[in-house]
Amino acid sequence: MKRVLPSLALTVLMWPLAAGAQWTTQSITLQPGWNGVQLRVQPAQAECDNLFSNVPVEKVYWWQRTGTGMEFDLDPRNPFPRTADWQYWFADNPSISTFATLLAGESYEIFVATNAATFTLQVKGRPVLNATRWIPGEQNLVGLPVSTNIHVSFKDFFSFSSDFVMNSSVATVFRVTGPNNTPQRVWNPATELIRSGEAYWITAGSNAREYGGPILVKTETSSRLLDFGSSVSPRTLIVKNITTTNRTVQIAQLPSDNPPDISGISTLLGKTPLLFKVASDGGSYLPLPDVLVTNIAALSQMELSLAPDPQALTNGKSGSAWQSIIRVTDANNSQFADSTVEVLVGVSCDGAVSSLLDPQGLWVGQVTVTDVERAPTRQGGVNAWSGDGPVPVSRPFTFRVIFHVDSNGTTRLLQRALVAWQPTVETMDPLSETPTNSIMAILTDEANAKTYATLHPAAKIARVSSPCFPLMAPLRTKTGSVFSAFGSLAVEVALPYNDPVNPFVHRYHPQHDNLQYDNGVATNLAEGIESYTVTRSMAFYFQPLDPGRGTTNRQWGVTENGGRFEETVTGLNKTIRSAGTFRVERVSRIGELQ
Secondary structure, three states: OOEEOOOOOOOOOOOOOOOOOOOEEEEEEEOOEEEEEEOOEEEOOOEHHHHOOOOOEEEEEEEOOOOOOOOOOOOOOOOOOOOOOEEEEEOOOHHHOOOOEOOOOOEEEEEEOOOOOOEEEEEEEEEOOOOOOOOOOOEEEEEOOOOOOOOOEHHHHHHHOOOOOOOOOOOOEEEOOOOOOOOEEOOOOOOOEOOOOEEEEEEOOOOOOOOOOOEEEEEOOOOOOEEOOOOOOOEEEEEEEOOOOOEEEEEEEEEOOOOOOOOOOOEEEEOOOEEEEEOOOOOOOEEOOOEEEEEEOOOOEEEEEEEEOHHHOOOOOOOEEEEEEEEEEEEOOOOHHHOOOEEEEEEEEEOOHHHHHOOOEEEEEEEEEEEEEOOOEEEOOEEEOOOOOEEEEEEEEEEEEEEEEOOOOOEEEEOEEEEEEEEEEOOOOOOOOOOEEEEEEEEOOHHHHHHHHHHOOOOEEEEEEOOOOOOOOOEEOOOOOOOOOOOEEEEEEEEOOOOOOOOOOOOOOHHHOOEEEEOOEEEEOOOOOOOOOEEEEEEEEEOOOEOOOEOOOOOEOOOEEEEEEEEEEEOOOOOEEEEEEEEEEEEEOOOOEO
16 A cells, blocks of 8 residues: 655654564675675674574674774774774684674674685564764765665765765775775766665765765654554654755555564564654544655655554563564655665564553543633623633643543543452461452442441542532443543533532522522422523543653553543533643553442
């Protein structure tokens, strides 16, 4: 499936490595003598002893230059002894090796026995973001983020940066090759093609820093993976167009390879079910299509907010994970055959989140009202309401809300909940300490609480209530309501004309007590004489990201939830609308009301 989106302002309708991370295999062709290699994945078993145990690799040099300086001699034709910019590993002499494992994104020189045949090393690992870093004004051993099946020349790749000279008259690019590591110059950068996973010696200009092609891909938190763990809070993938022309960008979600059979590696549940939206848009999250295509304007960036779909995370369990790969490519024109960049980043979500996302239980929190319909103003003899809708108040006000979600996922609004706790003692081995456990129940009115206390004299009962609602039985939310990080709840509360919380009712005011006195005898009045029924229509729109702590709150959507609140009050002289926020926390997982 492919969807084409015309611009950066996408229309919503069209549009440390975890054990559960995703997997792909990098094929590295090695020939006798020296080979320049960039590792694009983090190997499942990164130890050199494991990676090169059954192949004729004799030694590996790791280039670790981190800054400029002329005190060391950097001559790629003289591989040993190395300067402080190098680390090394020897297959036959580990005692003098200075490193033992390989890291994704790093560039290496690998020496294969000269009497060996050319072979392909298959490295299964986790695709991570590998930022390209340059030391200005010097030769750098780097690999370039191009696709394995797309052909792009050195000149085309570097044509978007003025910090690199790519022509046949300047010695800028060298290949690592031969038994003596004699650099092989790339004489014609306009025709010679870049090979994915190969590392080259490339001279950078004086202002070069992080050029990696016409687009730059990173995460908001600088993480190298989109690892959601046991959370559904969104992560942001940033795609930046560093050129002065529009770029077409394709974002595809690819399946993960089967994980390696290694202890501690999560089993594969399937592709990570993702929702997306462009962070700058105010729309809702939508399912991420297999292929998403858009244009990014010159010198602009797109922030793509991604999150697991809670409704699809139903079959997970501990030790498993949803795993997939996000592939970002760009194009010179509209054809992806002209792509110059390919960036892969792994996506994973822990299977244990399935049980955590079950919203069953009692949730208690509060609404904070920040906006209310503008008060009436006198215009002649008429009180006119502003048509602007709710406007900010000078001082927000709050009220408590209580929700209960049963084992079927049905949500109810409660005026009060009485949480009962009774201790039970289990007698264990007399020589061991006796443990104390408990039984809990959620009661919905005082009559039930009295009965419960009679049956269980040792029980303790605590009440939590909201005085802004009438004394009412648990009120089921409307059809279609879903209590989840991306869901919403709608509920309608009627305040009867004779209820103490009705705004028309005043206990001590004779004209607002719904009573008529005749010779000292009080009789009840019908509705519409002194008081009227008022209806509160409330909507709770859950947000997938904690507005206070952002992605750092890993419990958001699990034991904490919240979002936007809206209310419409009818039955008064005028309809009043208000808005604000709400936040709730789970205080019990009991799925049954008594």
